[in-house]
Amino acid sequence: MKGVPGMARAVVFFxxxxxxxxxxxxxxxxxxxxxxxxxxxxxxxxxxxxxxxGYPSLGHAAFFGVGAYAVALWFKHHAITSGYEPFVVLxxxxxxxxxxxxxxxxxxxxxxxxxFAIVTITLLFVAQTLAFNLHGLTGGAxxxxxxxAPFPPATFERPYYYVLVALLGLAMGITxxxxxxxxxxxxxxxxxxxxxxxGIGVRVTGVKLLVFxxxxxxxxxxxxxxxxxxxxIYPQFAIDPLIxxxxxxxxxxxxxxxxxxxVLGAGILEGAQQLFAYWLGGSQVYLIAYAAVxxxxxxLLPRGILPTIQDRIRRxxxxxxxxxxxxxxxxxxxxxxxxxxxx
Amino acid sequence: MHSLIQGVILxxxxxxxxxxxxxxxxxxxxVMKVLNLAQGAMVILSAYLAYQLHSSFGIDPFAAIPITxxxxxxxxxxxxxxxxxxxxxxxxAELSLLVTFAxxxxxxxxxxxxxxxxxxxxxTSYANGSWTVFGYQITLVRLWAFLMSAGxxxxxxxxLNKTRFGRAVRATVQNPESARLLGVESTRVSAFGFGLGAAxxxxxxxxxxxxxxxxxxxxxxxxxxLLSIIILGGLGSIGGAIIGGLVVATSSAIVAxxxxxAWSPMAFFAVLIVVLLVRPRGLFGTAARGAI
Numbered sequence: 001m002k003g004v005p006g007m008a009r010a011v012v013f014f015x016x017x018x019x020x021x022x023x024x025x026x027x028x029x030x031x032x033x034x035x036x037x038x039x040x041x042x043x044x045x046x047x048x049x050x051x052x053x054g055y056p057s058l059g060h061a062a063f064f065g066v067g068a069y070a071v072a073l074w075f076k077h078h079a080i081t082s083g084y085e086p087f088v089v090l091x092x093x094x095x096x097x098x099x100x101x102x103x104x105x106x107x108x109x110x111x112x113x114x115x116f117a118i119v120t121i122t123l124l125f126v127a128q129t130l131a132f133n134l135h136g137l138t139g140g141a142x143x144x145x146x147x148x149a150p151f152p153p154a155t156f157e158r159p160y161y162y163v164l165v166a167l168l169g170l171a172m173g174i175t176x177x178x179x180x181x182x183x184x185x186x187x188x189x190x191x192x193x194x195x196x197x198x199g200i201g202v203r204v205t206g207v208k209l210l211v212f213x214x215x216x217x218x219x220x221x222x223x224x225x226x227x228x229x230x231x232x233i234y235p236q237f238a239i240d241p242l243i244x245x246x247x248x249x250x251x252x253x254x255x256x257x258x259x260x261x262x263v264l265g266a267g268i269l270e271g272a273q274q275l276f277a278y279w280l281g282g283s284q285v286y287l288i289a290y291a292a293v294x295x296x297x298x299x300l301l302p303r304g305i306l307p308t309i310q311d312r313i314r315r316x317x318x319x320x321x322x323x324x325x326x327x328x329x330x331x332x333x334x335x336x337x338x339x340x341x342x343x
Numbered sequence: 344m345h346s347l348i349q350g351v352i353l354x355x356x357x358x359x360x361x362x363x364x365x366x367x368x369x370x371x372x373x374v375m376k377v378l379n380l381a382q383g384a385m386v387i388l389s390a391y392l393a394y395q396l397h398s399s400f401g402i403d404p405f406a407a408i409p410i411t412x413x414x415x416x417x418x419x420x421x422x423x424x425x426x427x428x429x430x431x432x433x434x435x436a437e438l439s440l441l442v443t444f445a446x447x448x449x450x451x452x453x454x455x456x457x458x459x460x461x462x463x464x465x466x467t468s469y470a471n472g473s474w475t476v477f478g479y480q481i482t483l484v485r486l487w488a489f490l491m492s493a494g495x496x497x498x499x500x501x502x503l504n505k506t507r508f509g510r511a512v513r514a515t516v517q518n519p520e521s522a523r524l525l526g527v528e529s530t531r532v533s534a535f536g537f538g539l540g541a542a543x544x545x546x547x548x549x550x551x552x553x554x555x556x557x558x559x560x561x562x563x564x565x566x567x568x569l570l571s572i573i574i575l576g577g578l579g580s581i582g583g584a585i586i587g588g589l590v591v592a593t594s595s596a597i598v599a600x601x602x603x604x605a606w607s608p609m610a611f612f613a614v615l616i617v618v619l620l621v622r623p624r625g626l627f628g629t630a631a632r633g634a635i
Binding site for chain 2: 054056058107110111113114115117118119121122124125126129130132133241245248249252284285286287288290291292294295298299302303
């Protein structure tokens, strides 16, 4: 976030990500990476709304499903010419979902915090009902299939992987620019006190709708990549409340409103999730373990990993300077801020 | 016309049960400003408890209500003390959504472990009985369930309006700070309030198995249904929850009987959107404070 070191961090991170597939990793590792990236992009996208504006959308999985079904429908009506064609269509799917998101956000964001959460979670279940009931479009409970991509089996995951890395770059780039711009300040104002923000001339409605549209557009693009990767989609997996909850939890774990938090959270939780699924097999014990981890995170790290660490570093630094310089007038002020940080 | 009126009858009878579930959830919101996403899971849990009591000991689901409400009251108090109380005040509203959802997942996991994931329903001797009045069918189970719900809501009304505890709860809903200043033990009110909300879920859940087949994942359907009801009625308003329950159940039943059962979940969403467009705080919601 602070100029050069932040840039260097990003360059190293993305160079590492881009070079990973050339290490001849096993298929299951690449599969794990693909899913981690899917969640990393979605958490970063959710963070734009949930982290910066403080509106906890629980309906993002509906837009994931919109993307998934969009790509499936596209292939129902167009003959596939090359394996890369769906990736070319991605921006259009993202745009479509973003446009779809605007009226939805316009209605849902009339309400504040709690009610917004309720309206969006209801939206999620409505989308699922629609996916089950609109047989003509979605195939209903029988699901809908997409032609399997003609990529060589040995490197099957790679195209998806690179596209997802690009999407992650896009999502993080947007986050970075948002944090550095007036838009970010407007969002912070909305988060702190929406009425006052409106009073001092922040275009509250405009920025909320904009950021929601961008966020769900990114989410839909991820949904499209996921559907193409899975090549078969069912309503209960394409529009799954657990997806919503996973991305919210990942963002909370890493740190809301930070650039790297959602990515960190996705890395940790998706890894843990796959390990649990592998160790515990059956869905029941797995669900219990997942819920238990969830509760522990919420109770121990309510603010997320990165904000907690940053706080601690800042406090240590401050204590260091205070001890070294020991200028009497600096002491009370330092103590006040330290106290504020600790509360 | 016949199917429309039949839909209304069915809807009102079912709506009573929904009103009972939702009144507990809106009570929890009123007292703690916490949206309990585990309310549906608690309903399904007590449906399983009633199922177990019926199949193992032959206890009628209606007679099982005291047992299930007591059990769920304790569970509710435990959840509040262990998981909700430690949350810091400033981000309690945000985190409690996630915490209660995690509890819903936990309950779902435990239920699928204990009772497996296939559909269950409770079969009693009177399960298929019905009266025919002027050509309209009134299912007996639904009628009893409706009367039980009305009775339970009446008890809740008495508890909130005629007892010391009820007065403390109402004071907390109206103004938590003043209530604390006047000596209301807010931690105890929160714990008992959450327990009470869970207990209403238990009363409704005990008869849920008589009305519908259920499995551990059924609570997902209830989440959006109950949330729509309490938004419709206005968050924190028990009277609103009752009206909301009746409106939602009746509109779904009308759609189910005149259009198709598959589309009935859409009916309450349509109602919800209209209400939010016209009156974002719900039918009986007040601007800032809850009202009981």
